[in-house]
Amino acid sequence: METILVSLGGGLMQAFEPLNFFMIVAGCLAGLFVGCMPGLGSVNGVAILLPITFLVPPTAAIIFLAALYYGAMYGGAISSITLGIPGASTAVATVFDGRPMAQQGKADKALMAAAIASFIGGTVSIILFTLFAPPLAIFALKFGPQEEFALMLLAFATFIGLGGDDIPKTIFSILLGLVMAAVGFDIISGQPRMIFFDMVEFQRGIGFLVLAIGIYGIGEMLWTLESTKGQIQMHKVSMTWARMKENFGEIKLYINSTWLGSFLGFFVGTLPAAGATPAALMSYGLSKTFSKDPDSYGKGNVAGVAAPEAANNAASTGSMLPMITLGIPGSPTTAILLGGMIIWGLRPGPLLFQESPEFVWGLIGSMYVANVVTVLLNLALIPVFIRVLAMPFTLLTPIIFVLCVLGVFATTDRMFDTWIMLFIGVVGYLMRKLNYPVAPAVLAIVLGPLAERSMRQSLISSQGDVTTFITRPISLTCVLLAVLLISYPLIQKVVRKRKAAAAG
Amino acid sequence: MTVRTAELLMGIATLVLSLGLMYNVWADGLRVDWVDGRGPGAGVWPFWLSLGMALASVATLYRWYSGATPESRSDAPYIDKDTLFLVAISAFAIFALLVMMTYIGTYLALMIFMFFFVRVLGRHSWGVTNSFVIGTPIFIYLLFEVALTKYLPKGLPFFEEGFLWIDNFRYEWFY
């Protein structure tokens, strides 16, 4: 314990060295900017890093990168709230309540909740990281395919209540997302699946961002055009001190969801392969399930912004754990980061803590500082972000369209995906007009590949024995929790009906 | 077209899509059954989930027939004229943007796209129009090509040459 504190102190001191501190601020700003562009996230931001890498020492470079990572994570929430377009899969759940809040003229409250929740999530996560990294790494190793699949079940279970009121259409939407996730090359059998019109581009599959930007970017804009007849004027928000103070007072509305998201996010984030997206989704789902007022979720409940944001920030810190301790990247960004570490002559792996303590503690220390810097920057910049909403719609619309197209192009470097995006956007709009819920499809395409792969890996390793999911303790726990969660709303309904019957 | 008709057509479309997907998986020769000792085959996931989609579509069609959903009872127009114009023109503009990006390159395409939206649709002043038509490509260039090192589509060789001529200045002056 004492050694941890001493090392941490050293790490914090490092973070405050002028060069390193400058890197933190620069990284946070760059990350925020890149993150708030639809489609662009920390993966793209890493490109900025490379030239810098050769100018500064490795520790400063990794600090810049960690700050960029944080900044991008916050930035994702900004486009989710102000534009209604999730910039990254981690910010999907933030759209559900963030967007309605912006439409009700409460964008500042949503942004503030996102910033504060992210800060708490990040801080809780770093503290847990500092104290428990080695034992958690050992726990993460116990997570095999069976546990992964059980976790996916749990993630789906938290989302039972998310769909619309039209059950067949909700089911259709979920299944469509799951099937779309299967397009492309099947790594288990090595066979191509659903390569429509024999176009080799489909072998890559349909990416999450293509679907999400198609539906939320293009589809949502068309929807807004329709509902406002092009005469749209978003509700302007004027930022005053009184309003700021009022906003701070509202923290208690979402503090519980924030705690929930923080711990859940960290835990799920530390598991290799899971990462921040399932964490954010589960956090949103759980927060809704256990809320006193679940019906207000999706209509602009501030807790629905805080829960996923706390979770995705906590998880992104958590996902550094498998990378640092095991050398396994938990996300594409950390994968590229891993490449960077190799250029610097650092080998991520079980020995990194012992062999390069200065580097590791410098990184951890800078995560504390980066978190504080990002939240301050964010709060200061909220008035700037909401200015976006005050732009005339005829100017905002083409800019959003352009960013959607280029954002999708930038993720895969091919025009093919932009065509798919446009197609999905238009079809999504037409379906949405008929009350088909779109969120389940987006969630399903994120979780689908993980679920299918882990299920088939488990069954291959058990040679087709289905009981493999309930004979392993961690997996069994997750399955039981999932079953409980699925039946929870039913139980609640029954109880309520009984009560109503007794009262009537 | 009324909402009721649209609901029917969409139900049929989703049903056809689901069956098409099932056929696609089956025609590819993927295993759609349980493989002994290995669990589900490669086609199980898409095939049976597509069947689920088909069943959901049938349920929607039945609910249309019995009038259980609000959409199936509504005789309001599915897309009214004003909306159709706005939505169609936006979708078409993006379509045109993608075509133009492929042939004349991203930057010229962006300028034409912005001009269309800002001046033709938005009827903004020439000052605003010009600043957007010129500002957008510059911003995109700085963000994507300079900062994020992405090489955006440049179109046919003729247009690519033109771009490279300009891009050369960056390397000559700054590197």
Place this chain on the structure above:
Amino acid sequence: MTFVKTLSVSALALAVTAPAAFAEWQPRKPVEFIIMAGTGGGADQIARLLQGLIEKKDLSPRPFIPINKPGGSGAEALRYLQDKEGDNHTVMMTLNSFYTTPIIQEDLGVDVTTFTPIGLMAMDTFLLWVNTDREDITDLDSYVEAVKGAGLDWKVGGTGSGQEDSVLTAMMEAAFDYDVTYIPFPGGGTVAKNLVGNQIDSTVNNPAEQMEFFRAGNSKPLVQFTDVRMPAFPDTPTAKELGVDIEYYMQRSVNGPPGMDPEAVEFYVNLFGELFASQEWQDFCTSDGLTCDNFMKGADLASFHSDNVVAHKALIEQVGASSITGE
């Protein structure tokens, strides 16, 4: 010894740099550096390291932009390169799926022997790994015994059916006359983690993917599938020493699309030759157990490729495509 090596390496570097000064052709726009695998894998790490070195050493007037095209075990990348015929601003980092993917996916319409060979950066190697917890397994014999005892309960992890390690696993099944259960994972790193976590029983990883776990004492190599023992693993016997005729390598070469201009080829050959000779690259090879003795280029590399295509065809026929895909 180190001194001599440094000297020879720098002399080589000098020799390679000199003609670069006279090369007329230079890229006029950013060069697309295609990677036929996903982010984070071995090929990706190497490509990003090379890109960084190009930038650091200022070897190219235009940057190299790494682009991952992992779809279909590299099928997407191969088709992309094929369709880029005559383009002078695209090069690709390849691995063995360069050979296997066009064989397994016959209708892809790609003939890799038409591609423009640029340079062979390294030969990667394979070792057989088990968790150090398996104290009963100390050498190949006890391994084979354990596998035969477990039968299909023996789980081998790999990076996907049709990938190099599944070919090697099938070769071992044929050589030792046993059957194992092969479980595909999305990348070499994940395989390594699952081995350390005891989710799988053995794997044939590249050294780079296991190195850190090996150094930490979490996993141990039993056999290396090389001609002679690698310096990084002096105590691990080769399969040949044990009388098993399995030798298998992963090539890591850079290739261009068909019909590249000779001047452009010369530029890239010089550039990658210089990278090859650089201290950074040689250090990386040593620490990652890559063999980087010989920078093969031009006609040599072309015949190397065509030999390998033939060899892989024979291999796949011999073990049977079905034993690789598993269904």
